[in-house]
Amino acid sequence: MDLRDLLAIEHPLIQAPMAGAQNHLLAAAVCGAGGLGSIPAGMLDAQALERELSAIEALTDRPYNVNFFCHQTPTADPAHIAAWHQLLAPYFAEFGVDPAQIPSGATRQPFDATMAAVLEQHRPALVSFHFGLPTPELLKHARASGAKIAASATTLEEGLWLQEHGVDAVIAQGLEAGGHRGIFLGEELTTQLGTFALLPQLVEALHVPVIAAGGIADARGVAAAQALGAAGVQVGTAYLLCPESLTNPLHRAALKSERARHTALTTLFTGRPARSIVNRIMRELGPLPHGVPAFPLAGNAISALRAKTESLDLDHCTPLWAGQNASGCREVPAAELTRELAAGWRA
Structure with missing residues (x-):
């Protein structure tokens, strides 16, 4: 069938x-x-x-x-979230994100x-x-x-x-x-x-x-x-x-460029492994760094960074989901x- x-x-x-x-x-x-x-x-x-x-x-x-x-939606561990924010601190400073204003909870x-x-x-x-x-x-x-x-x-x-x-x-x-x-x-x-x-x-x-x-x-x-x-x-x-x-x-621009040839599994954007075109945050922190909160709790901080970087026409912190074969x-x-x-x- x-x-x-x-x-x-x-x-x-x-x-x-x-x-x-x-x-x-x-x-x-x-x-x-x-x-x-x-x-x-x-x-x-x-x-x-x-x-x-x-x-x-x-x-x-x-x-x-x-x-x-x-x-299963996990319970947020304040210490774990604080460590996650510390890992992202250089990006918060560069792009003017106040971690105290990042919402909590599942995305x-x-x-x-x-x-x-x-x-x-x-x-x-x-x-x-x-x-x-x-x-x-x-x-x-x-x-x-x-x-x-x-x-x-x-x-x-x-x-x-x-x-x-x-x-x-x-x-x-x-x-x-x-x-x-x-x-x-x-x-x-x-x-x-x-x-x-x-x-x-x-x-x-x-x-x-x-x-x-x-x-x-x-x-x-x-x-x-x-x-x-x-x-x-x-x-x-x-x-x-x-x-x-x-x-x-x-x-769209990333998908139409040669960058689409380089994808990797990463937990950075949500806490679960997902395949994205490699961008700045993935290169600098590594696609699977230690300390990313469990899915989907990582998404709040990344969403705040994404909003700031996208407002500057940058995809540094944007999940650029794509498979390994974007030829079609x-x-x-x-x-x-x-x-x-x-x-x-x-x-």
Whole structure:
């Protein structure tokens, strides 16, 4: 079974959810071209989610995906936050940020009952999760919307765990992928595999459909994933320059430059490893420095620095999310890109 049968879509192609870089406009354009557009909910509350789902449904009656994070929100340790601010002190001084004015608390919320209630009103075709799965009770509520359930696996062990917990499909997130790693059964980054190493392992071991994600940027990549047994593909970075995306000008400029060839996994921006184009703060502090607060508590201080540096037209502290293969990232309409990618599957 491929995604066309599972989700009643024309092309077995999911537009990866990219919180902060897109909204319903990109998702609706992909849906209109026969793919599965995604609404990222990791930075939304229930009211904002309701607005987004109403907005996409006003633009298309085709199936769509809603994506959520499943992390446990940690309690902020004042001593740990103080040490984090001390690490960032040279940047606070350079750009005039007062650490006393930085808000506390989580910048990203996990899936909860209020969001599940919104899903039951809108009934998306797919609900996908990152960082594992929610509690059984919350997962039951997500299923009550009538949606199929998918989640990201970064290792064979994670794929088997997800299958045992009842998902309808597994997203094989290769190391090449931009944005946050979906790793959830451990923190050891040496366990992480490239897409075309991970994909065949999952296809052989699982009986649910496996979706390839990471490094797929053109029709050739789509065809390669199909040849290795994928039931479909998920593509993110290639959509970041589409006019329907919300990618900011500094991020767009980086994606169009030679800098896009150099990405790294970093915990600096949120506390969890995520792939970004390397910028000044990553070079100077290292992409994985000791002392970064747990996800998502690192985000407040970085957001304050980001606001100051971006006001000066600098991307020094901006998360420039991108996968290792930005070759397909072009300023073309999302519908056109979707059809070009889908041609690889037909071939």
